[in-house]
Amino acid sequence: MPMTAAGDQALLSIQERLYPDLPCFGCGQANPKGLQLKSYPADDGVTAVFTPWPEHDNGLGYLNGGIISTVLDCHSAAAVMLEAERRSWPPLPGADLSYVTAGLDVRYLRPAPLHDTVELRGVITSASEPEMSVDVELVWDGKVRAAATAVWKRWRPRAS
Secondary structure: OOOOOHHHHHHOOHHHHHOOOOOOOOOOOOOOOOOOOOEEEEOOEEEEEEOOOHHHEOOOOEEOHHHHHHHHHHHHHHHHHHHHHHOOOOOOOOOOOOEEEEEEEEEEOOOOEOOOOEEEEEEEEEEOOOEEEEEEEEEEOOEEEEEEEEEEEEOOOOOO
């Protein structure tokens, strides 16, 4: 989305605004072959919509579990990066991002559609400078299809 004035920055997704050059498959805006997930601040967390591609078929006509995990992980990243920005926790020297995924516990509750747009919701459940947790959900037709708890740790680059 092109910016036409300084106030239009609020129209950019969290990913476009905070890490536009990230090549992540799920949320990287710099990856033309990726999903390019776009998350936005909401009253109680972050929200996004995602429309699966035909290639995301699990073999039975539903959304593949790996793709579900990817969008839940990347949507939780948007919540964490937004919270880090709000708390003034920028990336540490040598780190490309403030935090990295340390764990993702996904629960598949119902089949998710392959041909319809789904909603993603994410809420920070705990936040400290060393670690954050996020609850994320994939919702369609008013029902949670998959839910996850993501744990993110401060990225502290180490010499190799």
